[in-house]
Amino acid sequence: xxxxxxxxxxxxxxxxxxxxxxxxxxxxxxxxxxxxxxxxxxxxxxxxxxxxxxxxxxxxxxxxxxxxxxxxxxxxxxxxxxxxxxxxxxxxxxxxxxxxxxxxxxxxxxxxxxxxxxxxxxxxxxxxxxxxxxxxxxxxxxxxxxxxxxxxxxxxxxxxxxxxxxxxxxxxxxxxxxxxxxxxxxxxxxxxxxxxxxxxxxxxxxxxxxxx
Amino acid sequence: xxxxxxxxxxxxxxxxxxxxxxxxxxxxxxxxxxxxxxxxxxxxxxxxxxxxxxxxxxxxxxxxxxxxxxxxxxxxxxxxxxxxxxxxxxxxxxxxxxxxxxxxxxxxxxxxx
Numbered sequence: 567x568x569x570x571x572x573x574x575x576x577x578x579x580x581x582x583x584x585x586x587x588x589x590x591x592x593x594x595x596x597x598x599x600x601x602x603x604x605x606x607x608x609x610x611x612x613x614x615x616x617x618x619x620x621x622x623x624x625x626x627x628x629x630x631x632x633x634x635x636x637x638x639x640x641x642x643x644x645x646x647x648x649x650x651x652x653x654x655x656x657x658x659x660x661x662x663x664x665x666x667x668x669x670x671x672x673x674x675x676x677x678x679x680x681x682x683x684x685x686x687x688x689x690x691x692x693x694x695x696x697x698x699x700x701x702x703x704x705x706x707x708x709x710x711x712x713x714x715x716x717x718x719x720x721x722x723x724x725x726x727x728x729x730x731x732x733x734x735x736x737x738x739x740x741x742x743x744x745x746x747x748x749x750x751x752x753x754x755x756x757x758x759x760x761x762x763x764x765x766x767x768x769x770x771x772x773x774x775x776x777x778x
Numbered sequence: 779x780x781x782x783x784x785x786x787x788x789x790x791x792x793x794x795x796x797x798x799x800x801x802x803x804x805x806x807x808x809x810x811x812x813x814x815x816x817x818x819x820x821x822x823x824x825x826x827x828x829x830x831x832x833x834x835x836x837x838x839x840x841x842x843x844x845x846x847x848x849x850x851x852x853x854x855x856x857x858x859x860x861x862x863x864x865x866x867x868x869x870x871x872x873x874x875x876x877x878x879x880x881x882x883x884x885x886x887x888x889x890x891x
Contacts, residue, residue, distance in 0.1 A: 733866065
């Protein structure tokens with residue numbers, strides 16, 4: 567089926583930006599600054615704001631949803647107001663967002679076959695492989711094979727749902743809460759929620775076996 | 779739900795065609811049938827926005843569920859699954875109501891709340 571070596575889809579580097587892309591970006595940035603479309607200060611502030619959004623925020627949201635059923639329900643019903651109230655997040659001028667709950671019956675995996683739509687307003691910058699032609703083209707036709715390359719096994723009876731973010735809605739996954747975490751508080755659960763589990767290419771981490 | 783919107787469970791066919799414009803309807807879904815999951819709201823038309831036009835009136839965007847075996851046919855090498863994609867109203871042609879689809883969507887919603 568696949569022409570890539572095992573794990574081949576998971577290239578996480580950000581170093582292979584093509585030189586012509588760099589030149590194009592520099593030329594466009596120079597023009598926009600010169601024409602006063604935005605200032606250096608605006609640019610710096612936007613880079614800082616984007617950099618401040620990391621998967622840790624997504625992990626906190628998921629941990630809260632795991633321990634607080636009322637918050638989870640509101641999050642699934644309408645994410646932005648729930649996040650404004652629960653996390654003081656102002657997402658008003660950012661794309662719409664829908665949360666997808668992974669359960670014992672359904673496993674969601676998120677992609678954007680057209681470009682690189684990703685819940686940046688919560689998770690920040692996507693991994694490089696998310697934008698690769700390979701991930702985008704393969705996950706919609708062989709999701710189980712692609713997930714297996716990430717080391718993610720989905721039981722055969724569990725339905726897979728590939729969510730292609732083709733337009734104005736962004737999608738984030740609430741992974742299934744790992745077994746053996748009963749009674750854990752929110753702070754402890756946060757460490758189990760990885761970036762990849764927030765878009766459904768992985769499960770949340772299993773807890774380390776503890777001596778007690 | 780707005781009265782002019784397609785209700786969940788409506789069977790739709792994605793229009794074919796290859797307009798020379800920026801367009802948010804993936805080619806792999808064009809010409810295929812799916813079931814409306816829900817309307818996601820109204821958004822300016824990206825085919826207009828790309829040319830610095832206002833894109834108004836805003837168009838209804840639908841989340842549509844497709845059966846992978848319908849989309850890929852013999853090329854599918856895995857057990858079938860569903861693909862959910864968001865498609866604008868002007869790319870959809872209603873072709874009927876899918877009773878089974880409605881039951882599954884209702885069951886999903888009850889299961890997730």
